[in-house]
Amino acid sequence: MSQSRRKTKKTHVKKGDRVMLTKAITACKGSPDRERGYVGKVLRVFPETNRVIVEGVNIRIRHTRPNQVYPQGGRVQRESSIHISNVLPLDSNGEGTRIGRKRIQDVETGRGQWVRYAKNTGEELE
Numbered sequence: 001m002s003q004s005r006r007k008t009k010k011t012h013v014k015k016g017d018r019v020m021l022t023k024a025i026t027a028c029k030g031s032p033d034r035e036r037g038y039v040g041k042v043l044r045v046f047p048e049t050n051r052v053i054v055e056g057v058n059i060r061i062r063h064t065r066p067n068q069v070y071p072q073g074g075r076v077q078r079e080s081s082i083h084i085s086n087v088l089p090l091d092s093n094g095e096g097t098r099i100g101r102k103r104i105q106d107v108e109t110g111r112g113q114w115v116r117y118a119k120n121t122g123e124e125l126e
Contacts (some may be wrong), residue, residue, distance in 0.1 A: 008047040011084055012099040012116070015124075017042045019054060019087040020096040027059050034058075039090065043079065051081035058082050088098040089125065099125070 038078040066073040088096030
């Protein structure tokens with residue numbers, strides 16, 4: 001029996017995770033720079049390009065034409081993506097941790113599922 005191959009690797013962060021920056025991210029003119037250790041929430045994950053959008057990080061100015069959302073058009077600030085290797089998920093203590101995966105077997109149904117766990121505390125995430 002052939003195994004199915006995943007085209008993209010699984011990522012260590014998911015949408016909604018609280019993450020900590022491991023490198024300083026410089027922003028555009030007029031936006032605050034985010035230092036190493038800044039904590040934010042993951043808004044989107046792009047597994048095919050290994051990038052994530054974190055709330056309040058890497059803010060860029062985009063010039064837009066007039067549309068229904070912005071009738072006047074103009075300059076809009078929005079978060080841009082950063083590489084996924086620049087963030088660490090947080091455990092329950094609020095510290096950055098590496099992520100592992102382990103298979104948990106359900107006793108009643110006999111089915112297993114993969115869960116993420118924090119390497120330094122051993123607790124399951126989610």
